[in-house]
Amino acid sequence: MLSWRMLVLFVHVGAVIVALGGSLFATFALAPILAAELDARARVLVSRRVIRRLGAIVLTALALLVFTGILNVLFTGIFSALLAVKLVLVAIVIVLATYQYANVGARIWRLSAEGPRAELAPLQSHFRRIGLTVGTLVLLIVYLSLGLTRTGAGTLVIGFR
Amino acid sequence: MGDPDVPQIIGSTDARRTAAAGEVRAATRPLRFLGWLTFLVLAVGLISMFSYSLTASELMRSDNPALAAWWEAHQFHFMEAGATAFGVLLGIRIAGSFVTGRDQRSRAGWVALVFAIIAFAPLIHVCAAAARLGWNGSGASVASWLISREGYETGRQIDKIMIAGVYFLKTAGFALLAGLGLMAIACVAAIVLQSANTETEKT
Numbered sequence: 001m002l003s004w005r006m007l008v009l010f011v012h013v014g015a016v017i018v019a020l021g022g023s024l025f026a027t028f029a030l031a032p033i034l035a036a037e038l039d040a041r042a043r044v045l046v047s048r049r050v051i052r053r054l055g056a057i058v059l060t061a062l063a064l065l066v067f068t069g070i071l072n073v074l075f076t077g078i079f080s081a082l083l084a085v086k087l088v089l090v091a092i093v094i095v096l097a098t099y100q101y102a103n104v105g106a107r108i109w110r111l112s113a114e115g116p117r118a119e120l121a122p123l124q125s126h127f128r129r130i131g132l133t134v135g136t137l138v139l140l141i142v143y144l145s146l147g148l149t150r151t152g153a154g155t156l157v158i159g160f161r
Numbered sequence: 162m163g164d165p166d167v168p169q170i171i172g173s174t175d176a177r178r179t180a181a182a183g184e185v186r187a188a189t190r191p192l193r194f195l196g197w198l199t200f201l202v203l204a205v206g207l208i209s210m211f212s213y214s215l216t217a218s219e220l221m222r223s224d225n226p227a228l229a230a231w232w233e234a235h236q237f238h239f240m241e242a243g244a245t246a247f248g249v250l251l252g253i254r255i256a257g258s259f260v261t262g263r264d265q266r267s268r269a270g271w272v273a274l275v276f277a278i279i280a281f282a283p284l285i286h287v288c289a290a291a292a293r294l295g296w297n298g299s300g301a302s303v304a305s306w307l308i309s310r311e312g313y314e315t316g317r318q319i320d321k322i323m324i325a326g327v328y329f330l331k332t333a334g335f336a337l338l339a340g341l342g343l344m345a346i347a348c349v350a351a352i353v354l355q356s357a358n359t360e361t362e363k364t
Contacts, residue, residue, distance in 0.1 A: 056352050059345040066342035070291055070335055079294035079331075087338060094341040099259040102269070102348040106261050106355075113359075 005075045012068035019061040019097075020138045023131050026054050031128070040116040048112040051127070055101030062094050076148070086144045093137045100130040195257075195270065199250040206243020206329060209236045214325035215318065240325070241289045241332060248333035249277050249284065252340020256348075265351050273347035277340065284339055292331035 030050060034043045069090065073083065104127045111117055212218065218233040253273045260266040277284075303323070308316030 052352060052356055056349045059349045059352075063342040063345040063349075066338050066345075070287055070338065073291045073294065073335075074287065077294060079291075087334065091338055091341060094338075094345055095256060095259060098256045098341075098345060098348055101352070102260040102265070104261075106265060106352075109355075 008068045008071045008075065011064060012072055015061040015064040015068065016138065016142060019058050019065065020135060020142075022054055022058055022061070023135050026050060027128060027131055027135070044112045044116045044120065047124075048109050051101070051105045052109055055105050058097060059101055062097055066090065066094065078148070080148070082144060082147050086141055086148070089137055089141050089144070093134055093141065096130055096134050096137070100127060100134065104130065195250060195254055195274075199247060199254065202243050202246035202250060206240055206247055206333075209239035209243055210325045210329045211322070212236050213240055214321040238285075240329060242285050244292075244329045244332035245285045245288050245336040246281070248288065248336025248338075249281070249340035249343065251333070252337040252342075253277065253344050253347075255337075256341050256344030260348060260351075265355065268354070269344065269347040269351040271347075272350045273340075273344045276343045276346060280339070280343070284336060288332045288335040288339065291335045292328055 031047070034046055038046065069087075073079065104123055108120060108123050108127060111120055111123070212232070213236045218229045218236065221232075222229040253270065257266055257270050257273070260269050304316070304320045307320050307323075310316065311319060
């Protein structure tokens with residue numbers, strides 16, 4: 001049965017899947033294959049475009065996550081300490097993702113315009129590390145979200161309630 | 162910071178030093194008025210919050226009853242609007258400080274600001290409604306602890322300020338998340354625009 005609440009929840013969960021799945025795919029599937037199959041110049045040119053497009057997708061998904069999340073809070077009607085912790089983590093994730101794509105990603109985009117450069121390696125490594133941190137935090141947020149559902153509340157949030 | 166291609170890095174201040182040229186360049190900070198605007202809405206929000214919690218409109222009732230009645234009817238909305246605006250602007254500023262490049266930061270900031278203006282009215286309602294959701298019954302125990310410690314009159318006043326303060330902070334907290342989200346969308350717009358410009362330059 002379709003209701004506003006279901007629609008908002010669907011978009012919320014979909015946004016998590018897109019944000020997390022996209023980052024995981026780029027880090028663990030695409031990057032190693034690009035490194036194995038392409039020469040340095042082609043790899044840099046491909047990965048700069050991937051970072052750009054992935055950034056647009058992930059940041060859009062995170063923005064959707066925030067707005068549907070606030071609506072979800074209204075629909076659920078519960079504000080707990082667990083939710084507060086989750087919201088703080090969400091804020092950290094968005095700040096990190098913004099830094100990852102609008103700062104480090106933008107610098108990679110600018111530096112890699114003419115192909116491989118020495119300065120790119122540390123930036124790319126930094127980019128990957130932030131991506132892994134964001135991914136881990138999103139997984140933690142998903143785990144905390146289980147605690148906010150009615151069935152999981154008793155087992156997952158010991159110490160919070 | 163030594164790379165001339167990367168003129169601005171996160172955490173730098175107003176007077177930006179370009180190490181390559183060895184000179185100090187006073188770069189104008191994009192959207193400088195955001196700082197003043199944040200301060201202004203915080204002041205409006207806090208004044209309204211204290212006025213609401215201390216029923217300050219009573220003070221001017223004898224001098225100007227019409228104004229006192231108007232302020233009493235609207236102070237709560239001013240508090241909500243101030244808290245929401247403060248949270249959104251803070252979110253935009255925090256996320257904006259992580260964007261590299263003066264042009265891109267300025268562009269993303271303006272886009273986020275336009276989005277914020279469009280979404281402001283619904284955001285007030287949503288953030289305030291979310292902030293009204295209570296924790297649990299612990300508020301009552303805090304009130305009785307305050308009254309037992311400070312006496313009835315003072316304790317009640319402090320409790321009222323605390324309730325309004327927590328409401329203000331919760332509204333601002335939800336609005337901060339919304340501000341971060343708006344800045345994320347604005348960054349997407351900036352990224353897409355920059356990519357399109359680069360493609361145009363290539364062709």
